[in-house]
Amino acid sequence: MNITVMGAGNSGLATAAHLSMEGHSVTLWNRSEETIKELLETKTIHCEGVIEGSCTIHAVTADIEVAVSDPDLILITTPATAHRELAELIGRYIKRSTLIVLNPGRTFGALEFKEVYEQFNQEYPQTIAETQTIIYTCRKTAPDAVNVVALKTEVLLSTFNPAENRSIIARMPRCLRAHLKPARSMVETSIGNVGMILHCAPLLLNAGWTENVHSTYKYYYDGITPSVGRLLEKIDGERLQVAEGLGWELEATKDWLNRSYGLKGSTLFDAIQQNKAYRTIEAPSRLEHRYILEDVPFGLVPLEGVGHALGLPMRETGLIIDLASSIMERDFRAEGRKVYDFHILFRRKGAQGNDGTSWFAQASS
Numbered sequence: 001m002n003i004t005v006m007g008a009g010n011s012g013l014a015t016a017a018h019l020s021m022e023g024h025s026v027t028l029w030n031r032s033e034e035t036i037k038e039l040l041e042t043k044t045i046h047c048e049g050v051i052e053g054s055c056t057i058h059a060v061t062a063d064i065e066v067a068v069s070d071p072d073l074i075l076i077t078t079p080a081t082a083h084r085e086l087a088e089l090i091g092r093y094i095k096r097s098t099l100i101v102l103n104p105g106r107t108f109g110a111l112e113f114k115e116v117y118e119q120f121n122q123e124y125p126q127t128i129a130e131t132q133t134i135i136y137t138c139r140k141t142a143p144d145a146v147n148v149v150a151l152k153t154e155v156l157l158s159t160f161n162p163a164e165n166r167s168i169i170a171r172m173p174r175c176l177r178a179h180l181k182p183a184r185s186m187v188e189t190s191i192g193n194v195g196m197i198l199h200c201a202p203l204l205l206n207a208g209w210t211e212n213v214h215s216t217y218k219y220y221y222d223g224i225t226p227s228v229g230r231l232l233e234k235i236d237g238e239r240l241q242v243a244e245g246l247g248w249e250l251e252a253t254k255d256w257l258n259r260s261y262g263l264k265g266s267t268l269f270d271a272i273q274q275n276k277a278y279r280t281i282e283a284p285s286r287l288e289h290r291y292i293l294e295d296v297p298f299g300l301v302p303l304e305g306v307g308h309a310l311g312l313p314m315r316e317t318g319l320i321i322d323l324a325s326s327i328m329e330r331d332f333r334a335e336g337r338k339v340y341d342f343h344i345l346f347r348r349k350g351a352q353g354n355d356g357t358s359w360f361a362q363a364s365s
Helices: 010-021 037-042 080-093 109-120 162-170 186-190 195-205 226-245 253-261 268-274 296-309 315-328 339-348
Strands: 002-006 025-029 044-049 053-056 059-061 073-076 099-102 127-131 136-142 145-151 155-158 180-182
Touching (some): 010 044, 037 044, 037 059, 073 080, 162 180
Parallel strands (some): 002 025, 025 059, 099 127
């Protein structure tokens, strides 16, 4: 299978290496040549952890025309901040229909991607899907090396018509299929975005420790204490209320952790402490990190907006957005995905909840 992996970050390297080791022809694209300077010369990725060994991939490029010349599958592994730009680039240069999967979409990623793509390309319709989270728990250790700590199980995937989810998974490489599960709805993958729960608040609440040049800490094990865990559960509760308002019952982040990693935690804090895959994960060394720059404007902001459209107060979610905006001196609500746009999209695409009503029916009543 000809597969294009877009983004040479943590999960991009892991994905490209894994698929290459399984015999697929992988093209790794990255916007910045500087990031892939070594890979352009060697085309070799070194892996350690649950995926072990070195592999040479088919191609490495910063040329979008090369990346989208003839892919059977495009896997987007960049932060959500790049989704709009990639939708435009692919729309301008692709000359065939294929399957595009956002890994993950964060909150409403596939909707935004489809809307932007169709502004630039009506000739080649694309099948666009998103996952709830990344399959790989991994960290990039060098420009050409990645440590894959674990592979998650039952990662939810959805496109706009959930009846197509099984057939989309069947189109994925065999080595990924075992880790994917068809979602009942795109609400499960978008509102089911647990990254915004696990990433934003802990990094902000540990700002002093994060910026301390004399020490570091384990992000999950040290940074999420019982009290931080309780706050995360409150934010998570608001996320579940939004899903319920849209007609869907979703699992709590604690239950997602238990299912994805085979744990039995009774609280979110317990599940995190039991997760061996989190033991080696260091905290970011600065606040200018995707845990805030991606997960606040492309996770919490649209979540808050949908909640407000449903008449929910969203107090805890708003608290973290306000804190992030104040500390970072940025207006994340202005930068984030706009809820009104998605209100229109949901209604136009005829998305339905369990009761057969529009996902936003209650918001517009």
